[in-house]
Amino acid sequence: MGRCAEAIAIAIAIAGCVPTISQPRGEAHLDAMAEAGRHHSHGRDREAAIAYERAAEHAERRVDRDEAEWRQAQALRREGSIDDALAILDRIAERTPIARRTVRARFEAARLRLERGERDCALASLRVVVRDHPSHGQASRALVLLVRALREESDDVALAELRALDGHVASSDLHDDVLTHLAEIHLARGERAAARALYERIADEHPYPQGERWDDTLWRLADLAEQDGDPRAAIAYLERMITPRSEGIPPGSYTQPRMPDAALRIARLQRDALRDHDAAARAYRRAYDAFPTSRVRDDALVELGELQLDAGERDAGCATLRRATGELEVGAAHRRALQRSARDCR
Template sequence: MRTPARIAVLLALALTACRGGKDPNFVRAFHEAERAETAGRYAEASARFDEAAAKAPDPREKGHAAYLAAKMLERAGDNAGASARLEAIAQQNPPTEHTARALYDLADLRIAHGDPDKGYADLTTLVEKHPSSGLAPHALIRLASHRDETSGQKDTIAWLDGLGPRLGKSELGETIAYQAALRTQATGDLQGAHARFLAVVDRWPYPYGNTFDDSLYRASEIDETLGRNEEAIAHLNRMLAERETAHLLGTYQRPRYIQAALRIATLYRDRLHDRAKAREAFHRIYADFTTSVYRDDALWQEAELYRLDGDTNAACSRASTLVREFPDSRYVPCAEAKCPSVTRPSKSDAPKKCHDYLSRARSPEAPHAEPQPPQAPLAGPQLPAAGAN
């Protein structure tokens, strides 16, 4: 596997060769190591990477070749030798670009081969001494899961809270706070978890927060469970307010966006019994999420809500749009059955028959006059599981 670090070294080798490099022996040894690795001769590859490290023209290339030599020993089955090499790299002072990687790999080896205490100690060192490493969040989550299993989630929360004062301002701070919030929710402290999730949102807002949308989504789920449906919708709208559109290649979409839009619509429809706002919310999915696979679902739900209100013209107008723009949709035969003016296009792979569960109209539900007990979060009736854009 060619990691970004290895690719960078290979590019450097290519540049060195183009410039008539100063040490062709390094280039030769590195390429011989690559060939041995490709052929599955890992012990030989390790020796060749060692040779390349000894002849490396600069410290960065030397360190990378030494790290690859250690990894080749691991692949050769020499776990003791690999562990010794990785530990030496991890203890180098000052740290190098491979220090955190070596600690993480060393932890993996020790946990997998009979020395888990040292392995988790390695992960702890990585978290506390290298919190800005890209591997630190992974190490933290593994440590937290291990504590969950050995000491319980409440102990894990206390441990995470203890890390906050020391590491809260580092790049690891958001992960610490979010993991503590997750476990607070899991222990049943919904109010405490709600406060923690919103604290994450406020401290690490979009676009800098990696868990901004997840935190708002989970806070909305707690609100819904406690019967605070308007607040749940407000949190979901706060997430969607940050949604951006890419004008060139790529996307700014986050996986929670379409989930949030679907839940807003179902909350209005099934919790608050506000069909007008539910229609608007479903139409927004169709109009704004132009790459979503749920656009035809949203149009159908909007049409059904119009039908429940007795507005057949509007319902059939939406059904007509659905059939025209999504000729292969599973809702096409349902639209034909309910709206005689709608005809499927000649080129349509939609089912011939409308399934009963799609054509069955939902009965209107009167709003409750009295406050209701906590409710389980909605799964989005008649809609596929959310999560795709």
């Protein structure tokens, strides 16, 4: 069995072990780590690597040895000694039980091997990270590299891998990433119905507030609906994004980054696509009132004033723009309010 195959087999065997996180100790170890840190801060990577090696030799515990060797490998990588760095990363990744640098070392070794063109071994290691450690912080990055490499072969190969992962990591933090990659490939192939069905699954199976891709997914669904000429469906997706916050569930502030933009986008769709003045006015007021710290509320207030003026509601529109010029800080919305007021509210 080759070195790469042996490493993969060991990684699979230890996949269920619990990471170790603890404070370093040992005077000789700590002194060597401090010396290595000084070399690193001055860009002396070779000297840093030597000091980190000495720190690893003096480590009293495995976790401290792993950390010193991890930093040694990074120093060697920076100075161009990739073979030496890979040997150390493999050594860290193969140790049992799993510790805090185990998965990171395997991912970093796979990344370096991809860069060197060692595709088969790199992909095998990436699969270990993705399949056996799907909730690890490196799993999402490993999946990106894996999918990118497989798509270089063909989209069909990447889709087959992702479909297998769909069931394998369904209960993990990585599942919505897997579904997103699937949807993006289908969309790139022009298979819009398949992509939309996958985005719907993300929104349903990984909902707010735990789902990390939930708001982006609903935004993407709104994009697809709007492109298909269905503004009401687009609004429904955006309303779904805003509803949890407006209901206050769960308690506290859980505003997702897309929520204020969704509120403003709803107002614009009501105004431009549906030509519903009253609904647009209500949506603009909500975008302004519901998100007091948002950067879009300036636009919401000014666009409400413009909407009112365009509908012949001069008194209401001018009052809204006066409020905008009085409340808003200097910016594009403020300047637009001043210009429209000067023209229509003398």
